[in-house]
Amino acid sequence: xxxxxxDDAAREYVITRPDTPRSWIxxxxxxxxxxxxxxxxxxxxxFRSGGTGRVLRxxxxxxxxDEPGRxxxxxxxxxxxxxxxxxxxSASWQPVGKPLDGEGAYTAxxxxxxxxxxxxxxxxxxxxxxxxxxxxxxxxxxxxxxxxNTGQVPRRLSVFSYAELANEWNYRQxxxxxxxxxYVVQATYAxxxxxxxxxxxxxxxxxxFALAGAPVASFDTDRDAFLGPYRTPSAPWxxxxxxxxxxxxxxxxxxxxxxxxxxxxxxxSRQVVFCLGVGSPDEPWTDSRxxxxxxxxxxxxxxxxxxxATPERVQAELDAIRQEWADHVAPLQVRTPDPELDxxxxxxxxxxTHMTFNWSRGVSLVEAGDRDGLGYRxxxxxxxxxxxxxxxxxRERLDLILTGQTAExxxxxxxxxxxHVPGRMPTPSLEQYRSDDALWLPITVAAFVRETGDLxxxxxxLPYADHGxxxxxxxxxxALQFSLDHLGDNGLVQGxxxxxxxxxxxxxxxxxxxxxxxxxxxxxxxxxxxxESGRADAASWAAERLEALAPAIDKAWDGQWFIRGxxxxxxxxxxxxxxxxxxxxxxxxxxVISGAVEPERATAAMDSVHxxxxxxxxxxxxxxxxxxxxxxxxxxxxxxxxxxxxxGGIFCHAxxxxxxxxxxxxxxxxAYEYYRSYLPARYNDSAExxxxxxxxxxxxxxxxxxxxxxxxxxxWLTGTASWTYVGVTQHILGIRPALDGLEVDxxxxxxxxxxxARRRFRGAWVTVKVENPDHVSTGVVHLDVDGTxxxxxxxxxxxxxxxxxVTVRLGASQA
Ligand code: IFM
Numbered sequence: 001x002x003x004x005x006x007d008d009a010a011r012e013y014v015i016t017r018p019d020t021p022r023s024w025i026x027x028x029x030x031x032x033x034x035x036x037x038x039x040x041x042x043x044x045x046x047f048r049s050g051g052t053g054r055v056l057r058x059x060x061x062x063x064x065x066d067e068p069g070r071x072x073x074x075x076x077x078x079x080x081x082x083x084x085x086x087x088x089x090s091a092s093w094q095p096v097g098k099p100l101d102g103e104g105a106y107t108a109x110x111x112x113x114x115x116x117x118x119x120x121x122x123x124x125x126x127x128x129x130x131x132x133x134x135x136x137x138x139x140x141x142x143x144x145x146x147x148x149n150t151g152q153v154p155r156r157l158s159v160f161s162y163a164e165l166a167n168e169w170n171y172r173q174x175x176x177x178x179x180x181x182x183y184v185v186q187a188t189y190a191x192x193x194x195x196x197x198x199x200x201x202x203x204x205x206x207x208x209f210a211l212a213g214a215p216v217a218s219f220d221t222d223r224d225a226f227l228g229p230y231r232t233p234s235a236p237w238x239x240x241x242x243x244x245x246x247x248x249x250x251x252x253x254x255x256x257x258x259x260x261x262x263x264x265x266x267x268x269s270r271q272v273v274f275c276l277g278v279g280s281p282d283e284p285w286t287d288s289r290x291x292x293x294x295x296x297x298x299x300x301x302x303x304x305x306x307x308x309a310t311p312e313r314v315q316a317e318l319d320a321i322r323q324e325w326a327d328h329v330a331p332l333q334v335r336t337p338d339p340e341l342d343x344x345x346x347x348x349x350x351x352x353t354h355m356t357f358n359w360s361r362g363v364s365l366v367e368a369g370d371r372d373g374l375g376y377r378x379x380x381x382x383x384x385x386x387x388x389x390x391x392x393x394x395r396e397r398l399d400l401i402l403t404g405q406t407a408e409x410x411x412x413x414x415x416x417x418x419x420h421v422p423g424r425m426p427t428p429s430l431e432q433y434r435s436d437d438a439l440w441l442p443i444t445v446a447a448f449v450r451e452t453g454d455l456x457x458x459x460x461x462l463p464y465a466d467h468g469x470x471x472x473x474x475x476x477x478x479a480l481q482f483s484l485d486h487l488g489d490n491g492l493v494q495g496x497x498x499x500x501x502x503x504x505x506x507x508x509x510x511x512x513x514x515x516x517x518x519x520x521x522x523x524x525x526x527x528x529x530x531x532e533s534g535r536a537d538a539a540s541w542a543a544e545r546l547e548a549l550a551p552a553i554d555k556a557w558d559g560q561w562f563i564r565g566x567x568x569x570x571x572x573x574x575x576x577x578x579x580x581x582x583x584x585x586x587x588x589x590x591x592v593i594s595g596a597v598e599p600e601r602a603t604a605a606m607d608s609v610h611x612x613x614x615x616x617x618x619x620x621x622x623x624x625x626x627x628x629x630x631x632x633x634x635x636x637x638x639x640x641x642x643x644x645x646x647x648g649g650i651f652c653h654a655x656x657x658x659x660x661x662x663x664x665x666x667x668x669x670x671a672y673e674y675y676r677s678y679l680p681a682r683y684n685d686s687a688e689x690x691x692x693x694x695x696x697x698x699x700x701x702x703x704x705x706x707x708x709x710x711x712x713x714x715x716w717l718t719g720t721a722s723w724t725y726v727g728v729t730q731h732i733l734g735i736r737p738a739l740d741g742l743e744v745d746x747x748x749x750x751x752x753x754x755x756x757a758r759r760r761f762r763g764a765w766v767t768v769k770v771e772n773p774d775h776v777s778t779g780v781v782h783l784d785v786d787g788t789x790x791x792x793x794x795x796x797x798x799x800x801x802x803x804x805x806v807t808v809r810l811g812a813s814q815a
Contacts, residue, residue, distance in 0.1 A: 002685045006343040006695065007111075011326065013348065013695040015039045015110040018093035019100060021691040023066050023365055025716070026112040027355050028141065029134030032296070033278065035141060036363065037117045037132055039110045041092035042066030043365075047139060047169075047278045048292055049418065050363030051372030054166040054174055055207060055278065060368045064232075066094050068164040070143050072130055072274070073239045074123075075158040077261065081151045083124035088239050091130040091145060092119045095233035112695070114325030114351050116318060125151030135308065135317035136324055139298050140277025144314045147272075149264035156263050160239050161211070161274045163256045164223055165196045169205050169289075171369045187221035187249035193281045193301060194221050196254045208281040208301030212309035213272035214260035222247035223255040273309045277301050293418035328354055331389045331760035332729060337752050340681035345728060348681075348695040352721040353385035357397070361717045376404060376411035377500065378719055380440035385722035387451045388737070388760065398448060399462060402441070402475050407464040409482025411437030413497075415465075422463040430486070430508055435496040435515040438479035442525040445476060450737040453762055453797060455533050476526050477538065483519045484545060490566050491552030492516040495633075499565075500586060500654075501621075503646040505634030509568040513556050517590035520549055524595055532739050546596070553596055561608040562587040562597075564622075567632030574622070581630070583612045584622045589657035592664055599665075606661055610670070617710045618650035618678035619658050620703040643706025650701040652678050652712075652720035659727030663734075663747035668777025671732055672749035675724070680712070697721050735759055735768055738794050744768055744783060744808045745793040750775045754810070764802045766795075772810045781811040 003024075004015035015024060018039050025043065028035040035045035035056070042065070044058035057068055072091040079085030082104065089106060090096040098106035104124070111118040116133035127148040134141045149155045167181040168174040174181050187196040194209040220226035220238055225247035228237025238244045244259050262270050279285035281301040288295045308317065329350040336342055361371045361378055379401050387394045403422035404415035410433040412425060449457055458473040470478060486494040488511035495506020499514040506512050527542035529535075556563050564574025564584035574584040588605040591597045597605075613620045625648030626635055640647040655678050662671035676682055680697055683690035692698045692712035699714035730736040734746030735757055742761050748754075754771040783790050784807045785799040795806045 001688045003687050004110075004694075005684070006347070006681065008343050008347060010111070010113065011322075011329070011347045012111045012113045013693075015108075015112065017100065018108045018110060021688055024112070024693040025365055026117045027359070027716075028115060028117070028132065030137065031358055032137065033134055033139040033141070034359065034363065035132075035134060036365065037070065038066045038365070039092075039112070040066040040069070040094035041071060041090075041117075041119055041130070041132065042069035042094065044069075045141060045276070046363060046369070048287070048296070049369075049372055050171070050359065050367070051369030052170050052291065054169060054171040054369070055276070057164040057166040057174060058368070059175065060365070064094070067233055069095075070132055071095055071162045071233060072143060072145055073160040073162065073236070074126060074128060074147065075160070075239055075242060076124065077156040077158050077242060080153050081125045081155050086240070086242065087124065089121070089123050091121055091128045093121070097234060098123060113322065114329070114347070115321040122150070125149065126155065126157065131314070131318060133318060133321055136320050138304075138308075139279070139296075140275050140301075140304055140308075142314055142317070143274040143276075145272050145274070146269055147262060147264065148269040149266055152266050154263065154265050156261065158217070158239075158242055158259060158261055159214075159272060160236075160244070160259045161209075161257055162226060162233060162236065163209075163276065165207055165209075165254045165256055167198060167253065182253065183251045185249060185251060185254050187254035189219045189221055189246070189248060190281070192216050192258075193305075194219065194256050194258065195281050196221070196249070196256075206278070206280045206285055208277050208279060209256035209258065210275045210281075210301060210305045210309065211258040211260060211272060212275070212305055213270070213311070214262060216258050217261045218244035218246060218259040220244040220247045220257040221254050222249045223253040226255050226257045271311045271314075273311075273314055275301075275305055275309055277304055291419060325351065328389050332735075332757065334729075334733060334755060334757045336733070336755040340679060340684075341675075341728065344679065344681050344695070345725070349697070349721065349725055350389070352696045352716060353382070353725050354389070356382045356717055356719070356721045357386050357390075357393075359717060364716045366714050367717055373414045373416040374401065374404075376401065376413055376415065376437040377434065377440050379415070380437075380444050381719045382722050383444050384447055385725035387448055391448070391452050394448060395457070398444065399460075402462045402472060404465050405438050405441070405475055405479065406466045407468040407478070409438055409478035409480070409485070411479075412465050413437065422465060423467060425465040427466040431497060433496045434498045435483065435486070435493055435512055436499045436518050438482060439515060439518040439522050441479045442476050442522040442529070445472060446525045446529055447737070449529065450739050453739065455739070458529065458533050473529070473533065473535065473538070476522070476529070480519060480522050480526060480542070480545070483515065487511075488566070490555065491549070492556065492566065493519050495565055501637075501646055503635065503637035504565065504573075505636065506565050507568055507634065510633055511566045513562055513565050513574070513587040514590060516549065516553065516556070517587060517594045517596060520546060520553065520596035521590065521594035523549070549596070556587075557601060561605045562591050565633070567630060569632030571630065571632060573630060573633055578630075580624050580626045580628060581622045582624065583608060585609060585613055585619055585651075585654050585658070586621070589654070589661040592661035593657060602661075603665060606658075606665060609658065614674075614677075615650070615704045616677065617701050618652065618655045619674065620648050620705075621646055621651045621654055622648050624648070625703070625705055641706065643703035643709065645700055648705055649703040650678065652697055652700055653718055653723060656720055656723035656727045659724070660731050663727070663731035666747060666778045668732070668747040669749050671727075671747055675728055675732060697724060733757065737761070741794045741797040742766065742800060742806070743794045744770065744806055745778070745780055746770055746808070746810065747778050748772055748810070750777055761800055762797060764800050764804065766800050767803075767805045768808065769805065770808045770810065774811045776810055776812055779810055779812065781809045783808050
């Protein structure tokens with residue numbers, strides 16, 4: 001069943017049935033002020049932090065879903081049209097939820113765009129269009145509502161807003177510490193604006209809410225007065241009655257309800273604009289919380305409304321947001337034989353990589369705000385997909401995360417940007433480190449240097465988290481040294497608190513094959529960077545260390561694949577000899593990606609992955625999933641039923657590495673088969689199977705051993721976004737930065753004739769045209785830049801001037 005379609009020209013996903021299998025969301029705003037909206041305008045907002053800057057409340061996992069949110073009700077005030085007097089509905093399908101089928105049904109069209117969502121509705125000869133977004137660089141949001149009388153008779157309508165304002169910045173305080181948070185809140189109304197304050201000393205917060213475009217007919221600032229006792233947002237008392245009660249909040253719960261009356265002639269449209277912002281209505285306001293980093297000062301709400309709340313300004317700000325996002329996704333646009341790939345790569349997948357970069361794992365409908373901060377490994381990986389689009393922002397983040405590395409080389413599990421003080425953070429104990437965290441650094445630093453061509457970045461001196469400093473290259477060496485200092489009895493890297501897989505704890509005496517391959521990969525990359533930057537000694541050091549790892553890697557071969565690790569008691573996990581968890585995906589893909597194993601084993605390992613783990617919805621993480629503890633290794637994945645998440649689920653983040661690994665083996669059909677297997681867009685017409693949004697990646701799909709096989713969960717904030725982007729663009733399409741230019745070395749499905757791409761590279765817009773007349777997967781026969789033939793697969797940087805055209809011919813032999 002389909003619920004919507006991709007409108008690539010508008011860069012929108014258009015939902016035509018709002019009763020989607022789960023809430024399908026969109027993100028609004030920036031790291032200053034952000035928000036989430038569902039297709040039914042449920043959702044919440046946050047200022048500077050999802051966890052400690054809550055503006056609009058969200059009751060997670062609530063029933064009904066999609067509530068609370070940014071709700072606008074419409075009410076028929078005279079019964080002159082086809083509706084009875086007093087009938088009411090909402091500008092988004094929910095919360096009122098009028099019937100979607102049958103005579104007089106409510107019809108909805110929701111356009112999720114990049115940075116905005118538009119809710120169109122038709123009901124009872126009234127068309128409404130509500131646009132929600134946060135203007136660039138601002139700490140307030142618009143809900144702009146245009147109402148049109150599409151009938152033949154004049155209509156009198158009421159419009160009511162409704163949102164639950166959080167009582168406290170801290171989302172937990174707001175939702176859980178009610179003995180406190182419910183008694184610090186006050187909200188008043190004056191001259192068209194609601195003013196919500198709380199009076200805690202440590203975290204003073206103020207919000208304002210305004211209506212422009214029509215006089216305020218009535219208001220409520222008290223949630224329970226607006227809703228009425230024992231009612232829900234589906235039928236608020238005030239809306240049913242046709243008027244708010246003028247309540248002002250002293251304690252309990254506040255809300256933002258302003259009511260306007262509209263009279264519309266046939267065919268007439270009116271726009272009213274609701275604005276919700278941080279700060280005071282009447283004075284500038286400063287966020288000077290000690291925990292919030294540098295103070296931020298915001299203008300008075302009335303000034304904001306006077307400047308911004310006109311129809312012309314709303315349109316101009318919407319255009320600016322659309323342009324900003326068009327600019328962010330423009331640096332790589334592709335045209336391939338696969339329209340679903342194009343919709344994803346050109347619009348939604350690119351957008352998702354920016355959302356993970358912005359919000360890490362902090363705010364979604366799954367992440368409530370507890371994981372406020374930057375998880376080390378997640379953040380380092382999240383940068384990979386946006387370097388070409390926002391190199392300056394990545395550099396800033398890279399600087400920050402490098403200062404989250406301790407002097408002994410490991411990564412702090414979490415870096416909180418607003419509280420992080422390099423040089424002063426406590427050093428974790430060995431048991432607290434994850435063995436992979438800092439090992440991701442070489443990949444991302446190399447990608448940054450190759451994209452920008454800025455080798456000098458390696459010389460920049462940055463402090464460590466706890467004490468001391470080093471240049472960036474030194475930080476990379478130290479990351480490798482940390483793992484080399486913590487090898488186990490079998491010569492593999494100690495697993496510590498976890499490796500990439502949060503649910504496998506090998507501890508200080510067990511060893512992780514994943515982290516071992518990541519170390520090998522890091523040594524390879526650091527060696528390359530050392531050679532590129534003239535550090536011969538370091539290059540030799542890395543080569544020697546890599547060679548020294550080889551015997552331990554060799555012993556980890558299980559016959560047809562690599563083991564996952566060795567427990568504290570010496571047992572192999574991920575071995576054919578085990579009862580459960582006989583084969584794991586992660587070590588086998590990284591065996592290939594690291595380049596640390598001979599081609600025969602690399603191929604055999606990936607063949608085993610295909611035989612044992614692949615399915616129609618993607619590749620499971622392990623097989624058979626675990627039901628019993630294993631001596632000497634912490635398997636916290638046992639908390640998951642078989643086939644779920646890390647316990648044999650289809651972990652999409654790890655699936656992205658199958659694309660990379662197969663492409664590195666030159667097997668384009670298989671790489672593409674894996675790419676398609678969990679491509680959200682391919683489920684557009686079978687959304688009831690996949691359930692999650694068809695326009696963004698999810699963290700995982702329930703695996704073959706689960707009764708929920710095929711259902712995707714935890715969409716949006718996942719490393720799947722960045723690594724799948726790398727997989728499809730750099731390995732299937734094969735366009736990747738190199739120090740001396742732009743490499744084009746695709747690994748295509750053999751059915752493709754070729755493809756085209758437009759790429760920004762070091763400031764120049766370049767067109768790439770790949771022809772595949774022989775229907776091969778790999779093999780660059782020749783590469784030309786503006787008609788000049790070039791040896792190899794790299795278009796040299798000095799030839800890539802503005803408008804350059806790189807033409808690549810793939811083929812079986814020299815032509
Ligand atoms: O690698 C982790 C990630 O850091 C958080 N989500 C789950 C992944 C796999 O366990």
